[in-house]
Amino acid sequence: MIDLETFRAETREWLEANCPPEMREPVRDERDVCWGGRDWTFKNDAQKAWFDACVAKGYTVPEWPKDYGGAGLSPEEGKILRQEMGRIKARPPLSSFGIWMLGPALLQFGTEEQKLHYLNDIAQGKIRWCQGYSEPGSGSDLVSLQTYGEDKGDHWVVNGQKVWTSYADKADWIFCLVRTDKTNKYQGISFLLFDMASEGVSTKPILLISGNSPFCETFFDNVKVPKDQIVGELNRGWDVAKYLLGHEREMISGGGLGDGSLSLGSKMVTGLGKDAMGRMDEPMLRAQAAEFDVDAIAFKAMSERFVDEMKAKKNHPATPNMMKYAGTELNKRRHELVMAAGGSEALEWESEESGGGAKARTWLRTKANSIEGGTSEVMLNVISKRILELPDS
């Protein structure tokens, strides 16, 4: 391993040469986020150039092994790369549920063949994945799920319905929890992967209070899934599901970090103005912003510690639940303050000046943060049982 300061210098140089200036601007709309996949069209040349450069270098998944499309960086090198990308405010080259959720599960539970195939496709942004977990009758009580896969020898036939499937209408493949044994609640679920273009799969977007439709209902009508498309053992999919949920919760907790800038108050003041003392012209909002900044900066430190401890295998396995709880509650508070600072301007829903109602829509979208991937109440249950070891009721 080269020494870390050399690595930092080389990384800085590489980023300077490969990250176009447009890719260092804040994300303004959905198309600024590169999701990849079969049908992806790049918004502009800069997005494509940045994506291509990172894929070639393994920097879409810097800490994955080189054989699987990563750059094989050590945790220390990974931290330096994140710091240097943060320093120049580089956008992520590729955003993907494959990177954040399925990838870690495959690294842990996949066969070598599955890793080589699926992980490389994820790293190169070839396949866009979605997650088939929740069902109409199985929200917080996820393990009660009913979607059934009937054993037909060399394949399963899957029937049922999923809900809250993020971007199911745009995804190429799905990782899906399917009941394969109706007699065993926890040990009767399998973790299956299949193509969303398979016969019998259909999706229907759900219109949310934000006016957008990031989630779908997803229907399976006699969908054929070959037997080699299972991750982990038959009927032991819940183990994979729980492991993946840890990564999902970690991902959602990232919302607590905001856009990476350290102070919300310093942004609020640009709209609100200052008094003669140079203080935000709304004393009660100023106090709330200051309390928020204290909590947000502290959460950022928690997040750094969480990642460092996870890489060193030092933290309690249930810690992602705490991160998810704290991060999502923080993000909801952030957007309440953004709305309060924006006043009547932030109410605008369609105008060009408001970016098509960006503030209001984002504010409403964040309300889902403490519901999706396990509600805050479920997170608190898990913390109290698994970390504090409080008794069952």
Add this chain to the structure above:
Amino acid sequence: MPLFLNDDQSMLQDTARDFMAGEAPVAHLREFRDKNCKDGFSHDLWKQFGEMGFTGILVGEEDGGLGLGHVEAGIVLEEIGRNLTPSPFLTTSVAGVEALKAAGEDMRQRWFPGILSGETVLGLAIDEGAKHRPENIAMKAERSGNGFKLNGKKDFVVQGASADMLIVAARTGGSAGETEGLTLFAVEREAAGVSADAVRLVDSAMAAHVAFDNVEVTADAVIGEVDQGWDVLTRMLRAGRTGAASEMVGVGTGAMDMTVNYLKERKQFGTLIGAFQALQHRAAHLYSEMEIARSVVLKAQQLLDEGNDGAELMVSVAKAKAGRAANLAVREGVQMHGGIGMTDEYDIGLYMKRDRALAEFMGDANFHANLVAEMNGY
């Protein structure tokens, strides 16, 4: 640098944990309170701090210390907090030592050996009035002959009456509200004109109102530069604030652990009260707040040790966050203990009292949240 303790630091944590729990648990605090000790701490224990090497953590190796950093000082302080150990460690070995590092060779030689051996106690004479407002310091130090003449009053000088030396912040120029014109002095407690009125605080610690009546000091008593005391004061306050934040993490964690254990023992309605979701969720929320506080305190200490420019902001965030989190821990602690939590016999109330005193020390959470706003330009 990863944001967790390295192996050496973890070893120090084990040592400090065993030492405080063994030599100075909560019973030790009770003993000194109940015998109405005039100092509020044990001089024998302070010497043991010296034997353990704790007193030299922040003293440079060239001065006979260990030359370690704020992370290490914080490790000891967290254990002090967890056990409510009364000692001059925070004022003397953390904040005081940090100020003396800016002093000349002679002054360091004069004070460091006694601090290292656990014999010398320092008092910090900063605050004037009930709230911490260091830029508003009005106490005067006028030039007189080759030295200065000090006049004024200081409050909340923890262990001030028992101290051998007071670090005094006074004005040699400028006026209240300005950072220019402040100077730090090392004033012997026994110097003519210094009178200390010791009062017992809610947490059984002793603090003094100290009056300075034409106290003459020589130019050698100046720590750092005349009129430029704000720089040294800032360094001292950063060390003290981060240290207090660590101690609050210890106090909060101690109170939380005690409370969570109680939830697993106490039965009502025929069941352990820890099985009630109304309490589980509050306990889990508290755990989350304490972990976040612990993280940002360590972050502030690492930045201080690196000499990073971001340290000042992080120190204020740490003091504010640890203040809020520990306060939640002691309030939930008393409430979840129910009636027994209100009794003097039970320890949880002692945690609430120590937390209250630490919250005020060198600026409360409101003071530091306000600084965070100022540092971020709003």
